[in-house]
Amino acid sequence: MKKLIFYNDTGFPYAALAAAIRSGVLPAHRPPTSNELEQVLAQTGLGRGDASVYNLGQSKQGDSCLALWARGNGDMIGRVIKSFLALMRVDNYELVHIKCRKNLLVKTGVVLTRIPGLRYLGLMLVYRHILKIYRELKPIV
Amino acid sequence: MKIIYHCFGGTHSSVTAAACHLGMLPTSITPKNEDLLAIPFFDARDNHDHGNITLMGIDDNGNDIYFVGRRSCPQLLENIIYGLAREFDIPPHHFKLVSMEGKINFSMRLGGFMSRRFKWIYPGRPLVTRGTINAFTSIINLVRRVKARE
Numbered sequence: 001m002k003k004l005i006f007y008n009d010t011g012f013p014y015a016a017l018a019a020a021i022r023s024g025v026l027p028a029h030r031p032p033t034s035n036e037l038e039q040v041l042a043q044t045g046l047g048r049g050d051a052s053v054y055n056l057g058q059s060k061q062g063d064s065c066l067a068l069w070a071r072g073n074g075d076m077i078g079r080v081i082k083s084f085l086a087l088m089r090v091d092n093y094e095l096v097h098i099k100c101r102k103n104l105l106v107k108t109g110v111v112l113t114r115i116p117g118l119r120y121l122g123l124m125l126v127y128r129h130i131l132k133i134y135r136e137l138k139p140i141v
Numbered sequence: 142m143k144i145i146y147h148c149f150g151g152t153h154s155s156v157t158a159a160a161c162h163l164g165m166l167p168t169s170i171t172p173k174n175e176d177l178l179a180i181p182f183f184d185a186r187d188n189h190d191h192g193n194i195t196l197m198g199i200d201d202n203g204n205d206i207y208f209v210g211r212r213s214c215p216q217l218l219e220n221i222i223y224g225l226a227r228e229f230d231i232p233p234h235h236f237k238l239v240s241m242e243g244k245i246n247f248s249m250r251l252g253g254f255m256s257r258r259f260k261w262i263y264p265g266r267p268l269v270t271r272g273t274i275n276a277f278t279s280i281i282n283l284v285r286r287v288k289a290r291e
Contacts, residue, residue: 003228003229005225050216050217050220051214051216051217051220051221051224052220052224053220053221053224053225053227053228055228064228066228068220068221068224070214070217073192073212073214073217075189075191075192076191076192076211076212076214076217077192077217077221078192079191079192079193080192080194080209080211080218080221080222081221081225083192083193083194083195083209084194084221084222084225085225085229087143087194087196087205087207088143088226088229088231088235088236090229090231093229
């Protein structure tokens with residue numbers, strides 16, 4: 001069984017969402033509910049990302065779905081992953097670069113989630129954004 | 142074991158440390174400009190090489206010695222490598238990350254930036270070489286500690 005490594009460098013956990021869709025944690029045939037989305041984001045957080053590796057479960061084919069993200073340095077992240085796994089003689093993996101971009105809606109939403117009392121509103125804005133880009137994410141995974 | 146030295150650009154301090162580890166530079170005396178410039182990869186790597194973990198050689202104990210540039214994000218490199226090692230069941234004792242943070246002086250930063258970012262080889266290269274010579278004692282002390290812990 002291989003491992004799928006989803007990554008992005010836009011400072012939002014799109015890679016985690018893509019991995020969750022692939023592993024079946026988020027539905028592939030319909031947009032997720034806000035509760036489903038919140039469960040995934042509770043696991044990974046909404047931060048800019050420090051390239052920590054998250055395991056979002058296994059796909060139907062038995063492939064492990066890993067996700068990591070950061071803000072910037074996407075080119076370097078790809079090279080680190082490829083060269084480290086090559087020197088460890090690991091080749092049973094597939095690297096998937098997610099190229100979704102943040103918009104004003106999600107940026108505002110992420111800021112609001114950090115303010116006590118406005119967390120729910122922030123999550124709603126993030127949810128609206130995810131619904132918009134969900135169609136973009138599904139074909140990638 | 143695979144020992145990976147990492148610094149901002151992966152072309153000055155980490156390359157010097159890897160060269161010291163492999164015995165390419167004298168450890169008892171301070172090297173000269175020509176000694177440093179003769180090291181493979183010294184002041185020769187660019188932005189598009191950042192993240193490429195490169196083999197420098199194999200030491201006397203059979204350890205593979207690597208170096209890599211990770212810009213100003215040591216935490217990012219460590220998170221990726223330790224995270225992948227955990228997920229791919231790579232035992233932690235199979236590799237060691239050695240950060241060159243704190244071993245770099247102002248001349249190295251300024252000279253390295255001029256030489257690599259702006260391609261001002263002169264005066265960048267003489268400046269970074271002078272800085273590396275000044276920082277050599279702390280670099281060699283770090284390498285000695287790494288070798289002692291093997």
